[in-house]
Amino acid sequence: MDIKAGMAAIVTGGASGLGEATARRLAGQGMKVALFDMNDMRGKQVANEIGGLFCHVDVSDEASVDGALQKARASHGQEVVLVNCAGIVVGKKTVSRDRESGEMKAHDLGLFSKVIQVNLIGTFHMIAKCAAGMARLDALDGNGSKGVIVNTSSIAATDGQMGQVAYSASKSGVLGLTLPIARDLAKEGIRICTIMPGLFHTPMFDSLPEDVVASLGAKTPFPARLGQGDEYAKLVQHIIENDMLNGEAIRLDGAIRLEPK
Numbered sequence: 632m633d634i635k636a637g638m639a640a641i642v643t644g645g646a647s648g649l650g651e652a653t654a655r656r657l658a659g660q661g662m663k664v665a666l667f668d669m670n671d672m673r674g675k676q677v678a679n680e681i682g683g684l685f686c687h688v689d690v691s692d693e694a695s696v697d698g699a700l701q702k703a704r705a706s707h708g709q710e711v712v713l714v715n716c717a718g719i720v721v722g723k724k725t726v727s728r729d730r731e732s733g734e735m736k737a738h739d740l741g742l743f744s745k746v747i748q749v750n751l752i753g754t755f756h757m758i759a760k761c762a763a764g765m766a767r768l769d770a771l772d773g774n775g776s777k778g779v780i781v782n783t784s785s786i787a788a789t790d791g792q793m794g795q796v797a798y799s800a801s802k803s804g805v806l807g808l809t810l811p812i813a814r815d816l817a818k819e820g821i822r823i824c825t826i827m828p829g830l831f832h833t834p835m836f837d838s839l840p841e842d843v844v845a846s847l848g849a850k851t852p853f854p855a856r857l858g859q860g861d862e863y864a865k866l867v868q869h870i871i872e873n874d875m876l877n878g879e880a881i882r883l884d885g886a887i888r889l890e891p892k
Contacts, residue, residue: 632776636661639707643667643690643717646674648833650716652860653867655681665703690717690753711778713761714867718750722794743797750801754782766819777820779871784827790889806880813878822877824870829884831858851885
């Protein structure tokens, strides 16, 4: 699907990290971009810089998503691109020993459920709502294209480390829904792919010492560094523009395979 000036896109998690880089790249291609995020201050700043629209959204809450979609569509029209980058990360083992009592405790079920709710259910929620809108459109080209959806999984979906049980489960779910949704939406002219990033420089790395960040980057075989946000965004653009990419999950990781810890 050719990107044309004035086409509408939604990027969840668009206020920072991979989502921000994607929003900036799509806006640079002439798209009208709506940023769905919880970070009001940063989201409004980025939206202002790219000439886009910020919507305060909890992707796991139906009323929040419905309200934001109404706002975005009123301003930009029906979105033809959805990029799902919103997500949360927690680190907690299945069982762990309490430091004070020494007692073994199970992983908090509420915390596990929260990660699944945001990362997996939130992603599916956005897909279903946006695909319903895209399906109502007339074809945008001779192939019958009506829209493209790009999800963010992680190499942790297959290489999950100690303490990543909730995060890995959620990202495995995103990986698993890709092909069946591609099949569901094929007759509607809507494609879907998933990107599995490796170690990318996102805001969570900013609080770490430079030597720690360098050592993490050096674990990547080649290039031996952290990935940059625009490298993710470039792949998003390629997926949009390459009509034969559908139902696929793509590792974007410099050939790294995560160790147990």
